[in-house]
Amino acid sequence: MRTPLVLLALTLAWLFGHALAQAETPTPGGTAIVVLGSDPEHLNAAISTGYPIGAVGASLYSALVYLDRDGVPRGELAESWTVSDDDRVYTFTLRPATFHDGTPVTSADVVFTMEEVLAPNHGRFLNAYRNIASITAPDDATVVIELTQPYAPLINLLTVFEAPILPKHVFEGTDPLTNPANEAPIGSGPFRFVEWVRGERVTLERFEDYFLDNALLDRLIYRVVPQDAARSVALEVGEADVVWGFYMPPADLDRLDANPNIEVWKGLTIPSLYFVFVNTDNPALDDVRVRQALMFAIDREQIVEQAQGGLGEVAGGPFGAGFAYAYDEATDYRTLYPFDPERARELLAEAGVGDLTLTFVYDSARGAFAAAAEIMRDNLRQVGITLNVQPVERSVMVERVYGRDYDLSMQSFTSSGDPAIGYHRIYLSAERGANFVNATGYANAEVDELLNAAAGLADRDARAAAYTEVLAILANDVPTLAIFDELSTQAAAANLRGLLVRFDQRDGLEYAWLAP
Amino acid sequence: MAASAPAATVGAAAVWGQLMRQRRGLLGLAMIVVLALVAILAPWLAPHDPFSTSRNAFLPPGSAGHLLGTDHLGRDVLSGVIYGSRVSLIVGLAAAFTATVIGILVGAVSGFFGGLVDEILMRITELFQIIPRFVLALIVVAFFGSGLFNLILVIGILSWPQTARLVRSQFLRHRTLPYVDAARVLGMRPVRIIFREILPNVLAPVIVVASLDIAQAILLEASLGFFGLGDPNLRSWGGMLNTAQGYVQRAWWMSVFPGVAISLAVLGFNLFGDGLNDATDPRLRSGS
Numbered sequence: 001m002r003t004p005l006v007l008l009a010l011t012l013a014w015l016f017g018h019a020l021a022q023a024e025t026p027t028p029g030g031t032a033i034v035v036l037g038s039d040p041e042h043l044n045a046a047i048s049t050g051y052p053i054g055a056v057g058a059s060l061y062s063a064l065v066y067l068d069r070d071g072v073p074r075g076e077l078a079e080s081w082t083v084s085d086d087d088r089v090y091t092f093t094l095r096p097a098t099f100h101d102g103t104p105v106t107s108a109d110v111v112f113t114m115e116e117v118l119a120p121n122h123g124r125f126l127n128a129y130r131n132i133a134s135i136t137a138p139d140d141a142t143v144v145i146e147l148t149q150p151y152a153p154l155i156n157l158l159t160v161f162e163a164p165i166l167p168k169h170v171f172e173g174t175d176p177l178t179n180p181a182n183e184a185p186i187g188s189g190p191f192r193f194v195e196w197v198r199g200e201r202v203t204l205e206r207f208e209d210y211f212l213d214n215a216l217l218d219r220l221i222y223r224v225v226p227q228d229a230a231r232s233v234a235l236e237v238g239e240a241d242v243v244w245g246f247y248m249p250p251a252d253l254d255r256l257d258a259n260p261n262i263e264v265w266k267g268l269t270i271p272s273l274y275f276v277f278v279n280t281d282n283p284a285l286d287d288v289r290v291r292q293a294l295m296f297a298i299d300r301e302q303i304v305e306q307a308q309g310g311l312g313e314v315a316g317g318p319f320g321a322g323f324a325y326a327y328d329e330a331t332d333y334r335t336l337y338p339f340d341p342e343r344a345r346e347l348l349a350e351a352g353v354g355d356l357t358l359t360f361v362y363d364s365a366r367g368a369f370a371a372a373a374e375i376m377r378d379n380l381r382q383v384g385i386t387l388n389v390q391p392v393e394r395s396v397m398v399e400r401v402y403g404r405d406y407d408l409s410m411q412s413f414t415s416s417g418d419p420a421i422g423y424h425r426i427y428l429s430a431e432r433g434a435n436f437v438n439a440t441g442y443a444n445a446e447v448d449e450l451l452n453a454a455a456g457l458a459d460r461d462a463r464a465a466a467y468t469e470v471l472a473i474l475a476n477d478v479p480t481l482a483i484f485d486e487l488s489t490q491a492a493a494a495n496l497r498g499l500l501v502r503f504d505q506r507d508g509l510e511y512a513w514l515a516p
Numbered sequence: 517m518a519a520s521a522p523a524a525t526v527g528a529a530a531v532w533g534q535l536m537r538q539r540r541g542l543l544g545l546a547m548i549v550v551l552a553l554v555a556i557l558a559p560w561l562a563p564h565d566p567f568s569t570s571r572n573a574f575l576p577p578g579s580a581g582h583l584l585g586t587d588h589l590g591r592d593v594l595s596g597v598i599y600g601s602r603v604s605l606i607v608g609l610a611a612a613f614t615a616t617v618i619g620i621l622v623g624a625v626s627g628f629f630g631g632l633v634d635e636i637l638m639r640i641t642e643l644f645q646i647i648p649r650f651v652l653a654l655i656v657v658a659f660f661g662s663g664l665f666n667l668i669l670v671i672g673i674l675s676w677p678q679t680a681r682l683v684r685s686q687f688l689r690h691r692t693l694p695y696v697d698a699a700r701v702l703g704m705r706p707v708r709i710i711f712r713e714i715l716p717n718v719l720a721p722v723i724v725v726a727s728l729d730i731a732q733a734i735l736l737e738a739s740l741g742f743f744g745l746g747d748p749n750l751r752s753w754g755g756m757l758n759t760a761q762g763y764v765q766r767a768w769w770m771s772v773f774p775g776v777a778i779s780l781a782v783l784g785f786n787l788f789g790d791g792l793n794d795a796t797d798p799r800l801r802s803g804s
Binding site for chain 2: 306364389393
């Protein structure tokens, strides 16, 4: 009789405990340590696109918008915004907010930061600024951005990584590159600056008057650990709580994953696409059937598994599968072009191509490319194509690929959060000739028109419709062989909760909290 | 010393007899023969195609069908080692041959004519000797590409000075010997005296150096491959070591077996060279 009672008690206790775990409520307090691989040069995120500066800046500063976990822009300093019918005028209404020194954040700060600091000094904001006709502040809580032409990625270029807002009263009349506030920054973000020990750590503390929900952690320390291996060890011995993929030695991931005190995460954040350029100057490769055959012949799953160590997702299209509005299930490469050597052979026979030898050029410093090349060599051999693999140093690769002296070349391009910023250049015929753009020689007037239209559509649904048409054309033409989307990684102490709430893993640490 | 019997000349049969009596040289020869057989019979010996990838990555040695395991792309390590012997042997032999030809030409001309020609050629030789071979090979291969032909040429061109100096010293000695004088008196042209009269008499030590050169060339090719500068379209031992770097803890077999193969090949040619040296050196000869 006793055993069932004990069992019942245990079951109840388990259920109760489980319910407790489910209902874990975030508790404030404590200190979390985030690892940086190098010391930031300064702490002014508005004059640099450097990764560690952006990391600390994401907690120190705020911007008009942030990108949520799915990459959808949401208001941060901007309570709301409206877009004119011609997609050329954006009107932002600001929330009441204060800088860390107590002065209010007004539209004047926004206009000043964008025009005087960001436009001349921030590489990526410049992308947006080229399309901006004027930035004005009709009143303290309103900012109006007028564009020269519709430019959909604008909102994505107003986040804390692209357009952090600085206090005008601190920077006005000074050189933003040498302002002392670059060393002791004043922002309006969830954490305020405490101390910076050069080469060792940057310490921040919770800003009690943050305009949104206050941060949960008392303190946030960015610790500089320059050696790869030392970062994983710092995590293992509890001297650090978070290591981002950017600083993660990939070889250590499995070891960290096996550690019960460490949570390893692998997923898609800012999509970065690995693909193969196909040079259409080669008459054989100008035949669409041959390009399609290449898609069927290459085992992309094997490449992800072995060349990328599983840290990727087989690409679903020319823009990957990371952007819901630039992806169409109907033209998913994984269903259109499954690994099918037999079909590849048929297409090659139809095209009258036999015994093809192709040069495969890639940057020799990229280990994943070398492994992918070996897999493709084996794959293509099965369909009668000989791959002449040519690893060359980066400068030679750039010269040869953009000088169109190659047949196939593996590349990786980052989307920068919007296909119009990162990926359009690969397919636009006008982009041929320069570096890091269209190297395939592909020119399709319809694609040009649709892509340019898509870049101008602020409405996601309208944009999606334009992309659906482009995707169908590109899925047939395959001027590039999309291989995989790179997965980001992160390793963090298992008791640090509330991470990865934003599109960029560096963002949103105000939601992080320590479980007891 | 008889007038027309050069001291260093040793009959091939005598050298062979000496070599046979020497365990080291014989062992080296046996290793070379095995290496050559493996290289020639690679397509029949290798259980798999060396480039064939599979989903079975990181299989440990002793797995079914993969005696020495598989690498990170599921390629058979044993087949890679077997086919790698071809690259090593071809590069070793061809580079050493290139070095020997250049060395003989430079050394013979230098030693036979002497004077200003000798002076200039020897300074050039010294220049090649003081250049760090490996560093220069790295630069040249990085610059001109790492095809098999380039590797052979680079290694050959960087390896001739020792042969040149040896041949020169032999020629310096021989050119005053009576049989050379006789040839001159008979009106033979210098080219003929060099190649027909003297060269056959000084070839034995050259062959010793050549076999040591082969060992060095194999090692240099493997080192270049290890640094990612091997021929990317061939499976070579150095190239296998290069890819194995990232997996030393996870898959030791990826680095150990090609490493052992390199060591054995180098050891084989070195033992053979040493044995040959002893066999051709009259001072070390016993019982004659």
